[in-house]
Ligand code: PD2
């Protein structure tokens with residue numbers, strides 16, 4: 307056995323310790339995705355599969371397919387903040403113009419920024435739609451979590467003092483209408499979207515600056531990008547006005563957007579060359595008076611299934 311191969315096999319985590327396993331079950335699929343993403347060699351993965359009872363030719367074919375599914379695309383490049391100028395601001399998918407036709411509604415464009423790519427909209431949702439979302443979520447909220455950069459698990463931490471609730475994508479006719487509208491507005495396929503998330507902040511609640519993308523340098527990101535790939539863009543819809551504070555801020559771009567019921571902010575951070583934009587560091591400023599309700603849609607590179 308070649309030396310490099312042995313090292314890679316050691317890095318490869320094998321699902322379960324069941325011994326002989328020939329079925330390509332979900333655990334093996336996950337194992338393949340994770341280890342292809344980590345850069346393990348095909349030989350090391352075939353070796354591990356043969357040891358676990360797979361036929362060698364079948365293992366070679368399975369690994370070849372897994373590698374061509376995920377390995378054909380270029381690696382994601384995290385542009386360091388001090389080299390922000392290296393990020394290429396290629397064409398934004400959102401339609402040009404003052405009004406964007408979004409499925410069943412005309413949405414007004416209030417502001418467009420180029421660096422970072424940020425668009426502020428008015429009237430993405432009606433007042434009734436905002437109120438309905440708040441009422442549906444109000445009694446189902448749970449303390450929000452944040453992705454642990456090392457493990458990829460969701461942790462409750464002080465950086466994010468809000469409560470949240472997730473809708474399933476298109477879970478009923480009302481949510482489907484909103485999912486379709488947002489997909490049309492962001493000009494990104496419906497199937498690439500995560501479910502809508504509702505967040506509620508009370509006085510003092512905030513979300514300290516962070517990236518919505520999964521930094522490739524953090525080991526926990528592998529887990530998150532194995533489903534649908536990297537996040538490409540975010541839409542935050544404001545479901546309420548906020549009496550004091552609660553702006554969405556981009557500290558490295560000197561930008562702050564006030565919450566206004568029914569309005570929304572869009573920002574894009576993964577370009578066509580798979581570079582990530584460090585200027586999209588952003589946060590939710592502390593609410594100093596009243597409360598704040600928002601709804602977030604994150605879009606992925608590939609179908610999120
Ligand atoms: O509440 C916000 O304004 C906010 C700011 C930054 C929400 C998020 N990020 C988020 O949900 O990712």
Ligand code: ZN
Pocket residue numbers: 516517518588
């Ligand atoms: Zn965010």
